[in-house]
Amino acid sequence: MITAERKPLEEILAYIKPFKRILLLGCNECVTVCAAGGRKEVGVLASGLQMSRLKDGSSIDIREHTLERQCDPEYVEELVPMIDSADAVLSMACGCGVQQLAMRFRDKPVFPAVNTKFMGGSDRHGVWTERCQGCGDCLLGLTGGICPIAKCAKHLMNGPCGGSAGGVCEIGDDVDCAWHLIWERLKALGLTDQYMEIMPAKDWRPAGGGGPRKIIREDLAE
Amino acid sequence: MKEQFEPVIVAFCCHYCAYTAADMAGSQRLVYPPNVKIIRVPCSGKVDSIHILKAFEKGADGVYVAGCLDGDCHFKNGNDKASRKVAQMMRYLEEIGIEPERLEMVKMSAGMGERFARIATEMTEKIRKLGPSPIKAAAA
Ligand code: SF4
Numbered sequence: 001m002i003t004a005e006r007k008p009l010e011e012i013l014a015y016i017k018p019f020k021r022i023l024l025l026g027c028n029e030c031v032t033v034c035a036a037g038g039r040k041e042v043g044v045l046a047s048g049l050q051m052s053r054l055k056d057g058s059s060i061d062i063r064e065h066t067l068e069r070q071c072d073p074e075y076v077e078e079l080v081p082m083i084d085s086a087d088a089v090l091s092m093a094c095g096c097g098v099q100q101l102a103m104r105f106r107d108k109p110v111f112p113a114v115n116t117k118f119m120g121g122s123d124r125h126g127v128w129t130e131r132c133q134g135c136g137d138c139l140l141g142l143t144g145g146i147c148p149i150a151k152c153a154k155h156l157m158n159g160p161c162g163g164s165a166g167g168v169c170e171i172g173d174d175v176d177c178a179w180h181l182i183w184e185r186l187k188a189l190g191l192t193d194q195y196m197e198i199m200p201a202k203d204w205r206p207a208g209g210g211g212p213r214k215i216i217r218e219d220l221a222e
Numbered sequence: 223m224k225e226q227f228e229p230v231i232v233a234f235c236c237h238y239c240a241y242t243a244a245d246m247a248g249s250q251r252l253v254y255p256p257n258v259k260i261i262r263v264p265c266s267g268k269v270d271s272i273h274i275l276k277a278f279e280k281g282a283d284g285v286y287v288a289g290c291l292d293g294d295c296h297f298k299n300g301n302d303k304a305s306r307k308v309a310q311m312m313r314y315l316e317e318i319g320i321e322p323e324r325l326e327m328v329k330m331s332a333g334m335g336e337r338f339a340r341i342a343t344e345m346t347e348k349i350r351k352l353g354p355s356p357i358k359a360a361a362a
């Protein structure tokens with residue numbers, strides 16, 4: 001999933017300062033699961049913004065709404081009947097959702113209320129870690145299911161750097177060395193031969209180095 | 223003016239401990255301030271962030287969540303969850319510009335009528351000293 005965290009209230013308040021009527025939008029997908037921008041978080045943010053204004057002797061008109069998915073035009077269309085009664089839109093979806101809104105409602109200022117962090121998974125309740133950087137040419141089949149791009153600070157392709165010690169990465173004690181993990185896993189799977197294969201220099205164009213990426217499914221696209 | 227300020231305090235009380243303790247305080251004829259408005263909840267862990275925030279938004283000067291003693295939650299760990307939520311909401315109140323001390327997590331057992339009355343009194347005194355919530359103060 002895509003993970004996110006709410007921005008500091010101060011930053012959000014600065015964005016919406018000139019506006020009186022705000023449409024505050026959550027998303028039912030990733031940001032709900034990582035407790036950053038679902039229906040609940042929309043309510044919490046709305047109340048916080050309202051109280052910030054109330055304590056300054058003013059108030060704000062906030063309409064709360066949570067879309068099934070903010071990155072799909074079908075769902076964004078739902079907002080048409082309510083968009084005119086808002087001076088600005090505040091989105092708690094990831095950057096994809098925010099941009100979908102900005103594209104659809106060109107005459108409305110749209111602001112992000114969360115910082116989109118990374119593609120990750122949940123380690124345990126309340127803890128998420130980065131797993132994939134969308135490199136466009138997945139290597140997991142060669143690395144025992146552990147990503148050397150997302151989980152190694154140097155994106156190394158052929159084993160650990162000199163900073164790997166006792167399974168720990170040199171960037172910090174709480175960071176596992178990805179290549180240590182890969183080696184242990186390949187050993188457990190009896191696939192150490194795979195480790196001996198030298199990986200050629202990675203082509204970073206599919207990772208975004210070749211410009212904004214796009215997928216066209218001929219069978220689906222109209 | 224400040225001498226006459228009577229704080230409004232909302233206490234979310236778990237049915238299995240604090241709510242029963244409040245009953246106990248009553249039957250023991252213990253006196254506690256009428257400022258404390260009790261809301262019975264099935265477990266302190268059932269209190270959501272939004273309940274706490276709405277209490278403040280609608281004019282409470284202080285809020286506390288009262289759950290069972292450590293390890294005694296009827297639903298295993300609702301009180302721990304409540305403690306973490308309260309801590310999180312204290313940080314959020316600070317961001318909003320409301321003194322975090324206006325919110326508190328307390329723990330007691332069903333038999334602690336005396337503790338219930340004491341906490342209600344202490345909380346009322348603390349909030350009385352802090353004065354009206356910034357939201358109420360701005361509206362006045
Ligand atoms: S190798 Fe590329 S696609 Fe595969 S998990 Fe890592 S970043 Fe993602």
Ligand code: SF4
Pocket residue numbers: 151152153154155156159160161162163164165168169170171176177178179180
């Ligand atoms: S110690 Fe391991 S994870 Fe850290 S940078 Fe070096 S190879 Fe990558």
